[in-house]
Amino acid sequence: xxVVSTWPRDFPGLGISAQRLCARITELSEGRLTTQYFAAGxxxxxxxxxxxxxxxxxxxxxxxxxxxxxxHPGFAYFTSVPLGMTTYEWNAWIKFAGGQALxxxxxxxxxxxxxxxxxxxxxxxxxxxxxxxxxxxxxGLKMRIxxxxxxxxAKLGASPVSLPGGQIYENLVSGAIDATEWVGPWNxxxxxxxxxxxxxxxxxxxEPATLLDNFISLKAWESxxxxxxxxxxxxxxxxxxxxxxxxxxxxxxxxxxxxxDHNVVLKKFPDEVLNNLGGLSGKVxxxxxxxxxxxREVMTSIASFRKQSIAxxxxxxxAFYNARGLPFKWVEL
Amino acid sequence: xxVVSTWPRDFPGLGISAQRLCARITELSEGRLTTQYFAAGxxxxxxxxxxxxxxxxxxxxxxxxxxxxxxHPGFAYFTSVPLGMTTYEWNAWIKFAGGQALxxxxxxxxxxxxxxxxxxxxxxxxxxxxxxxxxxxxxGLKMRIxxxxxxxxAKLGASPVSLPGGQIYENLVSGAIDATEWVGPWNxxxxxxxxxxxxxxxxxxxEPATLLDNFISLKAWESxxxxxxxxxxxxxxxxxxxxxxxxxxxxxxxxxxxxxDHNVVLKKFPDEVLNNLGGLSGKVxxxxxxxxxxxREVMTSIASFRKQSIAxxxxxxxAFYNARGLPFKWVEL
Numbered sequence: 157x158x159v160v161s162t163w164p165r166d167f168p169g170l171g172i173s174a175q176r177l178c179a180r181i182t183e184l185s186e187g188r189l190t191t192q193y194f195a196a197g198x199x200x201x202x203x204x205x206x207x208x209x210x211x212x213x214x215x216x217x218x219x220x221x222x223x224x225x226x227x228h229p230g231f232a233y234f235t236s237v238p239l240g241m242t243t244y245e246w247n248a249w250i251k252f253a254g255g256q257a258l259x260x261x262x263x264x265x266x267x268x269x270x271x272x273x274x275x276x277x278x279x280x281x282x283x284x285x286x287x288x289x290x291x292x293x294x295x296g297l298k299m300r301i302x303x304x305x306x307x308x309x310a311k312l313g314a315s316p317v318s319l320p321g322g323q324i325y326e327n328l329v330s331g332a333i334d335a336t337e338w339v340g341p342w343n344x345x346x347x348x349x350x351x352x353x354x355x356x357x358x359x360x361x362x363e364p365a366t367l368l369d370n371f372i373s374l375k376a377w378e379s380x381x382x383x384x385x386x387x388x389x390x391x392x393x394x395x396x397x398x399x400x401x402x403x404x405x406x407x408x409x410x411x412x413x414x415x416x417d418h419n420v421v422l423k424k425f426p427d428e429v430l431n432n433l434g435g436l437s438g439k440v441x442x443x444x445x446x447x448x449x450x451x452r453e454v455m456t457s458i459a460s461f462r463k464q465s466i467a468x469x470x471x472x473x474x475a476f477y478n479a480r481g482l483p484f485k486w487v488e489l
Numbered sequence: 490x491x492v493v494s495t496w497p498r499d500f501p502g503l504g505i506s507a508q509r510l511c512a513r514i515t516e517l518s519e520g521r522l523t524t525q526y527f528a529a530g531x532x533x534x535x536x537x538x539x540x541x542x543x544x545x546x547x548x549x550x551x552x553x554x555x556x557x558x559x560x561h562p563g564f565a566y567f568t569s570v571p572l573g574m575t576t577y578e579w580n581a582w583i584k585f586a587g588g589q590a591l592x593x594x595x596x597x598x599x600x601x602x603x604x605x606x607x608x609x610x611x612x613x614x615x616x617x618x619x620x621x622x623x624x625x626x627x628x629g630l631k632m633r634i635x636x637x638x639x640x641x642x643a644k645l646g647a648s649p650v651s652l653p654g655g656q657i658y659e660n661l662v663s664g665a666i667d668a669t670e671w672v673g674p675w676n677x678x679x680x681x682x683x684x685x686x687x688x689x690x691x692x693x694x695x696e697p698a699t700l701l702d703n704f705i706s707l708k709a710w711e712s713x714x715x716x717x718x719x720x721x722x723x724x725x726x727x728x729x730x731x732x733x734x735x736x737x738x739x740x741x742x743x744x745x746x747x748x749x750d751h752n753v754v755l756k757k758f759p760d761e762v763l764n765n766l767g768g769l770s771g772k773v774x775x776x777x778x779x780x781x782x783x784x785r786e787v788m789t790s791i792a793s794f795r796k797q798s799i800a801x802x803x804x805x806x807x808a809f810y811n812a813r814g815l816p817f818k819w820v821e822l
Binding site: 180183184186239242243244245247248249250251252253277278279280340358359360361364383386387389390391393394396397398400401402404405406407408409411422424425427430431432433434435437438441442445455456459460462463464465466467468469471472473474475476477478479480482483484485486487488489 | 513516517519572575576577578580581582583584585586610611612613673691692693694697716719720722723724726727729730731733734735736737738739740741742744755757758760763764765766767768770771774775778788789792793795796797798799800801802804805806807808809810811812813815816817818819820821822
């Protein structure tokens, strides 16, 4: 099985997880299903991955779905939705609340089968070379921000661009872009963005949960026996849980390194900015749903599950975070 | 491979997930590793599962580790730690921050190999037949609450008991216990606790993340070839992510059913109660760490990772939850 990818070779988290997934499929199948993995640029450029598989030249790609919103606007939904849901909520929607069926329908139109293969957790808001004190400060900014987050920024008057990971640094350093978001401290540290931008903003309003995906040619998928399909599905679930744990385990120490060794200034977006972005996110979702009936169906399904997720988070994880913040003393080390 | 369990046959979430895990191992191995699964009471009683495997009578069990704190006090740590960490934080600690090595060391003393196979997410605080307006109201209460949460309740002057799932309802209805916690709305609904207790409290301070585990006899584990070990590890990761998604997808609608159809009253523990329980949790952690050197090592590792998790949650997921609560209008349905 030939697999192409949007991620650079050996890139921590994203790239290594894709490579691990391919290796695990070969291992679990005892070699009955071998995989040849090509990182971004090794066979085709990152953003040619979709066409490479849809055209039948390769059997699968590993990517983030919002890179393909030019193919179908609805693809943007499946990676992350601004001010939408957390990773657990998102995975629950995909798996048990109608997400997968809608995703299959959309990908099926291109001869593809979609499987979730990872998540980054709540991302960071991005790197800026000046402070963001109001929504006004974002106007006119040229920022690398793909997917629906980019559409929201455009509505605000910024100029969003989509660039694969391997091209962001050079554009930021040259000044071709003023700002960028990528993932979170662990991944961003390796990108050396701190050399060109000093302010690191949170939270990642645009990507509260970011889904990584593995798309397989439907023709290749349907030619596999049931147990090989089970092996692929199980290996994807394994890769999915592995990488989110890896992000969570490494983000905080990388953040400390960025702050202490590279003089990065950590800042929270002011509530006024977040509130503006939230309202515009709602408008972007509405516009997109008006584009075609399948997008509308996806939007409605997400909005409905988001509503109940908000209600439940308030009495579960969010309530726990609040309780953990009470002044009690836990244990001394 | 003979597998026993603490979960009732076909019990949603916990039980079905254990059955799914066993079936998947057989499927992925194309029958080279068959599993015979026995639910609680089918081969041995729920709380005899540990001995059944440690003695060599069965090859593996699926359970929650805090049931075995009588074997080693340190086992209590591995299921959940009061006011400790969320599911993502917990899994990151197990997988990438030293948790698994400590867990292996502790289980190795009993000839066992531990693997995480599931999680419930942040649990609910429990079912009470009177309001809890102050920490004083918990004193003297006879409550089913296993693990470290039970130890905290004991320190407060309550009488905690540990009962397997299949025995809680009858004890609550008969009045042998005054209160109980179990999991969350989806699982608790099937238990019909609402017939005997009206008040349903949140958050689950005692189990902010609850790990479900699969323990395999070390002897059986070491006799397996590398690819069969990989199949077991991958199937566990698959079961792990499957069940947490299932809980998340179902909890909110079950909560609505409990409130609307069964007149359950949803209440938040007052901050004074949570703050008291938080301080006592710290004391319980300290006491336990003083018991023996391995417990101390586990405690120190958890406390250290918890500290950085708190710092990171504040700028990532927790900050996102707060941003989502701003007054902006998202999308109309």
